[in-house]
Amino acid sequence: MEHLCEQLATDLDAAFESLVTALGDDVYSGLRRMHGDDAADLTQEAFIRAYRALSEYDAERIRRLQLRGWIWTIALNLGRNHVRDRSRRPQPVELHDIHQITDPEPVDEQLWQTRLARLSGAQRAAVVLRHVVGLDYSELATALGRPEGTVKADVSRGLARLRTIIEEES
Numbered sequence: 001m002e003h004l005c006e007q008l009a010t011d012l013d014a015a016f017e018s019l020v021t022a023l024g025d026d027v028y029s030g031l032r033r034m035h036g037d038d039a040a041d042l043t044q045e046a047f048i049r050a051y052r053a054l055s056e057y058d059a060e061r062i063r064r065l066q067l068r069g070w071i072w073t074i075a076l077n078l079g080r081n082h083v084r085d086r087s088r089r090p091q092p093v094e095l096h097d098i099h100q101i102t103d104p105e106p107v108d109e110q111l112w113q114t115r116l117a118r119l120s121g122a123q124r125a126a127v128v129l130r131h132v133v134g135l136d137y138s139e140l141a142t143a144l145g146r147p148e149g150t151v152k153a154d155v156s157r158g159l160a161r162l163r164t165i166i167e168e169e170s
Contacts, residue, residue: 001022001066001067001068002063004018004019004022004067005062005063005064005065005067006063008054008062009059009060009062009063010059012051012054012055012062016051016054019047019050019067019071020047023067023068023071024043024047026068026133026134027043027046027047027071027072027075027133028040028043029132029133030072030075030128030129030132030133031043031046031075031079033112033113033116033124033128033132034079034116034124034125034128035079035082035083036113038082042075042078042079042082043075045078046071046074046075046078047071049074049078050070050071050074053074066138066139066142068135068139068143069135069138069139069140069141069142069143070142070143071143072129072133072135072139072140072142072143072144073142073143073144073145075143076125076143076144115162115165115166116128116162118161118165119158119161119162120158122144122146122154123154123155123157123158123161124158125144125154126140126144126151126154126155126158127154127155127158127159127162129143129144130151130155131155131159137151137152140155
């Protein structure tokens with residue numbers, strides 16, 4: 001990531017595509033598990049905001065960035081804002097055709113969405129960013145804006161809760 005920071009500091013426009021290529025799938029995957037079908041829009045908005053911010057930063061500040069954690073800070077803030085804004089709007093009522101069966105999302109994906117939804121917000125974010133996206137603990141701490149020990153505890157407690165949930169299903 002340091003090499004990418006150097007490229008961004010040198011020529012933001014030329015290197016930005018490399019940033020999206022390097023981190024886009026991780027951000028999308030993590031946001032998909034936290035926000036479902038809204039993940040594509042949130043991912044796109046995260047990179048738009050990252051580009052705008054980087055264009056305002058001086059080269060030295062870009063070189064010092066912990067890039068993955070910084071991008072995740074933007075993505076998580078957008079996700080929180082999205083949830084808050086959505087809660088202020090009336091929710092549509094889901095209608096079902098009781099006479100025709102349609103294929104739902106793949107069972108495993110839906111099952112994991114349900115399991116992850118049973119975790120607290122902090123635990124869900126920590127587990128997804130650590131074990132789905134692959135952030136290390138320092139990046140995780142940066143992204144979540146919390147001490148490293150706290151995010152380690154959130155991951156540990158989240159995994160323990162997932163084990164309990166899976167055992168209850170048996």
